[in-house]
Amino acid sequence: MIQQIEITLPAYPRGxxxxxxxxxxxxxxxxxxxxxNLFIKHTSAALSINENADPSVRDDFESIMNNLVxxxxxxxxxxxxxxxxxxxxxxxxxxxxxxxxxxxxxRLNLGTWQGVYLCEFRNRGGKRKIVATIYS
Amino acid sequence: MIQQIEITLPAYPRGxxxxxxxxxxxxxxxxxxxxxNLFIKHTSAALSINENADPSVRDDFESIMNNLVxxxxxxxxxxxxxxxxxxxxxxxxxxxxxxxxxxxxxRLNLGTWQGVYLCEFRNRGGKRKIVATIYS
Amino acid sequence: MIQQIEITLPAYPRGxxxxxxxxxxxxxxxxxxxxxNLFIKHTSAALSINENADPSVRDDFESIMNNLVxxxxxxxxxxxxxxxxxxxxxxxxxxxxxxxxxxxxxRLNLGTWQGVYLCEFRNRGGKRKIVATIYS
Numbered sequence: 450m451i452q453q454i455e456i457t458l459p460a461y462p463r464g465x466x467x468x469x470x471x472x473x474x475x476x477x478x479x480x481x482x483x484x485x486n487l488f489i490k491h492t493s494a495a496l497s498i499n500e501n502a503d504p505s506v507r508d509d510f511e512s513i514m515n516n517l518v519x520x521x522x523x524x525x526x527x528x529x530x531x532x533x534x535x536x537x538x539x540x541x542x543x544x545x546x547x548x549x550x551x552x553x554x555x556r557l558n559l560g561t562w563q564g565v566y567l568c569e570f571r572n573r574g575g576k577r578k579i580v581a582t583i584y585s
Numbered sequence: 586m587i588q589q590i591e592i593t594l595p596a597y598p599r600g601x602x603x604x605x606x607x608x609x610x611x612x613x614x615x616x617x618x619x620x621x622n623l624f625i626k627h628t629s630a631a632l633s634i635n636e637n638a639d640p641s642v643r644d645d646f647e648s649i650m651n652n653l654v655x656x657x658x659x660x661x662x663x664x665x666x667x668x669x670x671x672x673x674x675x676x677x678x679x680x681x682x683x684x685x686x687x688x689x690x691x692r693l694n695l696g697t698w699q700g701v702y703l704c705e706f707r708n709r710g711g712k713r714k715i716v717a718t719i720y721s
Numbered sequence: 722m723i724q725q726i727e728i729t730l731p732a733y734p735r736g737x738x739x740x741x742x743x744x745x746x747x748x749x750x751x752x753x754x755x756x757x758n759l760f761i762k763h764t765s766a767a768l769s770i771n772e773n774a775d776p777s778v779r780d781d782f783e784s785i786m787n788n789l790v791x792x793x794x795x796x797x798x799x800x801x802x803x804x805x806x807x808x809x810x811x812x813x814x815x816x817x818x819x820x821x822x823x824x825x826x827x828r829l830n831l832g833t834w835q836g837v838y839l840c841e842f843r844n845r846g847g848k849r850k851i852v853a854t855i856y857s
Contacts, residue, residue: 451721453618453689482725484758484854486620488687490696492636497814500764505799506810512796513811517653517789524648527641538642539649542633546699547685549819551760551852553725558852560762563818580687580694582620584720584856585723587857589754589825622756624823626832628772653789660784663777674778675785678769682835683821716823716830718756720856 452477456579458567463533463574465497465507466567473557476581483552483585490578493537493571495544501564510568514540537570544568552585588613592715599669599708601633601643603700609693612717619688619721626714629673629707631680637700646704650676673706680704688721724749728851730839735805735846737769737779738839745829748853755824755857762850765809765843767816773836782840786812809842816840824857 456475458468472487479485489496500506518539520532527535548565551558559565567577592611594604608623615621625632636642654675656668663671684701687694695701703713728747730740744759751757761768772778790811792804799807820837823830831837839849 451618451620453687482723482854484723484856486685486687488685488694490694490699492634492696492698498764498818499810499814503799506807509797509799509807510811510814513790513794513807516794516796518649522649522652524652525645527639527645535642535645535649538635539646542635542646542702543679543815545681545817546634549685549758549760549821551725551758551854553852558760558762560764560850562764563762566814578696580689582618582687584620587754587756589823622821622823624821624830626830626835628770628832628834654785658785658788660788661781663775663781671778671781671785674771675782678771678782678838679815681817682770685821714832716825718754718823720756 450585452583454581456581458577458579460575461567461569463569463572465510467501467564468567469565472565479552479555480585481555483583485550485552485557486582487548488580489546490580493541494574494577495541495546495568496548497544497566497568498548498563499566500562502562533572540570586721588719590717592717594703594713594715596711597703597705599705601646602703603637604703605701608701615688615691616721617691619719621686621688621693622718623684624716625682629677630710630713631677631682631704632684633680633702633704634684634699635702636698638698669708676706722857724855726853728853730849730851732847733839733841735841735844737782739773739836740839741837744837751824751827752857753827755855757822757824757829758854759820760852761818765813766846766849767813767818767840768820769816769838769840770820770835771838772834774834805844812842
């Protein structure tokens with residue numbers, strides 16, 4: 450069986466944000482066993498899973514990724530949408546738009562320390578749409 | 586229900602290439618709702634999703650990824666298949682071999698600006714095989 | 722149909738490790754056609770697919786990823802779990818926790834040179850849990 454909904458996230462500031470509870474609030478009751486596929490319909494934001502406790506991890510994600518793909522490099526050619534745009538595309542591709550998370554006993558089977566991140570790479574990304582597909 | 590086909594892409598030059606229409610042309614009719622899983626059977630090419638309009642984005646992908654994982658670093662040990670080989674493995678792993686894309690109303694439910702990229706990291710990668718699995 | 726098991730990997734040293742045979746040994750008989758989803762329940766280890774033959778590829782993965790995300794950068798703030806911890810989180814997010822691999826003719830439909838990697842980014846990561854979900 451397949452269930453599918455579209456989730457609209459409110460605009461988040463640039464950075465890494467825990468969105469588990471926002472996502473779970475909008476999902477239907479989960480099946481006993483299955484997979485939840487999350488897919489973000491954008492090219493300058495991404496979905497990841499990482500540490501859900503200490504906010505300093507998410508701060509370091511933002512600064513390390515900025516260091517890895519800096520803005521305003523001389524050799525960039527796609528520059529007319531702002532200095533944050535092309536780095537955002539690269540970061541989004543490195544992290545990826547999709548996650549497939551196992552469902553067990555009616556719940557997302559994440560590890561103790563795992564949370565779902567919205568990775569917002571634009572200064573003003575606006576609302577973001579995620580398609581959630583559950584198969585069981 | 587599961588349907589599965591193998592798609593052979595023609596040899597593309599090194600770089601980032603939009604392959605949506607090539608993929609969709611070879612797929613069977615899509616179900617109303619489901620997931621399309623794409624999996625590339627290679628270790629020096631990858632699949633990604635990003636901006637489908639301005640070709641300068643794809644040019645910058647190529648140059649930024651080359652800058653991130655340069656060729657000919659002194660400390661590389663796996664060098665006998667050419668200077669583009671080991672960087673291609675790393676890039677392929679960073680971007681990843683698989684994508685799971687939602688299907689809605691009989692179509693791939695991509696965002697307006699999203700297209701599927703073949704990321705060809707070898708100078709002469711040759712034909713590339715993708716397994717496409719649709720479940721509904 | 723969905724089948725799901727949890728696999729516990731023994732503690733591996735920091736680095737990249739082929740785990741195909743370990744995974745396949747613990748899986749039930751595979752269906753004729755389907756998908757295997759693998760999901761690692763940790764935030765400082767990841768799953769990838771890459772070259773299964775020459776061990777020097779896996780050695781270079783370790784050194785290139787260490788070069789990409791170095792330890793002990795001055796600007797890191799999440800430092801109290803050891804110098805390998807924050808880089809491990811970033812690497813895990815870049816590579817990703819999940820893989821969806823096609824099953825064809827009762828076998829994982831990997832390319833000739835593809836193997837499944839456990840990417841252990843901690844010095845002492847301990848045992849690692851993977852949820853394997855097969856749908857067919």
